[in-house]
Amino acid sequence: MELNAQERLKIGEVIQVEIGPVAHGGHFVARHNNQVIFVRHGITGEIAKIKITAVNSKIAHADVIEVITPAPTRVIPPCSYAGKCGGCDFQHVQVDQQREFKRNIILEQFLRIGKIDLLQMGFDLKVEAVEPADGLHWRTRMEFAVSNGGRIGFYGARSNDVVEINDCLIADSRMNVAELANRTWKSDARVEVAVSSTSEVSVVRSGRSISGPTQLIEQVGGNSLKISPSAFWQSHKLAPTTLVKAVISKLEIKKSDHICDLYSGVG
Incomplete structure (x- = not known):
């Protein structure tokens, strides 16, 4: 209207x-x-x-x-930048309720856009908990903007203004974001950081590797994969293993079967 x-x-x-x-x-x-x-x-x-x-x-x-x-599920955000940077939407909400909100978003998107009522079709949709339980230090890939003052940060919500940070509580601690935040960067740079399941850390500035390997080794389901730090890869550190196990559990695979993972970002 x-x-x-x-x-x-x-x-x-x-x-x-x-x-x-x-x-x-x-x-x-x-x-x-x-x-x-x-x-x-x-x-x-x-x-x-x-x-x-x-x-x-x-x-x-x-x-x-x-x-x-206030709602009974409102909490004090653990991050001092919550509400300022555009990175985390629900840090003011208890973690269990965050998962319920994500479930409701999925149901609403299917219904409004796809005209599919999952509940009416009998799907018992649930967003399950994945470690870490507190919802922090889970992200293995980060992309930072750089302020005019040469400090890394994130864009504010619906804004081109960079919110400078000293650390990021959702970043895997192996990235050592606090150390990166102490550096001075070119103001037009884009800084990407990735950490692998084998604890390799790579830092890329505006498409150019400046530290760490140019190919990360990821181990999933007993297999080793070489992944570019800038390539698509699941950002949650437990997501690759969790997703592979979920798919395999439904496939009834025989030893003679050959399985292809097609159009999956990293091929």
Whole structure:
């Protein structure tokens, strides 16, 4: 539903809303005078004051600036950059509830885009826990922007501004992000860091390897694979093994079978 200029919310306007269901992209849906608002940093069921950050003829975007009635699953984010950088959407939410939100997003996407009701079809969809249980230090591939001051960081949500960081709590600790954050980088650089299952660490600056091997060794299911640090690879350190086991458990493979993994990013 399109609204005329008089009906639309204004950028910078502060209003009070009840936070509705989770949506794709780290947002929650709220409504105000028939206008749909995609809100960051809220939780379903909360009463909050929000500040409008963007508006068009159909929707608005906003950030929570004050929680009036918090949800029981709200927590203090472990990361001091949560809510500033655009990297983590749900650090203010208990980890178990984060998984429930991800489940709801999958169900909603299938229903809204694919017109497929998974629950009605009998699928008991569940987002299972994978170590580490606290949801930190799991990511084995990181890409950093560089600020005008030469420090690494991440872009803010819906922004080209770089939020400088001193560390990243979702990065695998073997990357030593704190050491990289102490360096001065060219402001137009893009810094990629990857760590393999064999603990090799590679740093790539704007497509050029500056430390570590140019090919990482990944071990999955008893096999060793050579992977470029910039190639697609599952970013969660347990994802490759978990996914391979899940597929194999459903295939009823015989010793004489040959299995091909096609169009999988790394071939």
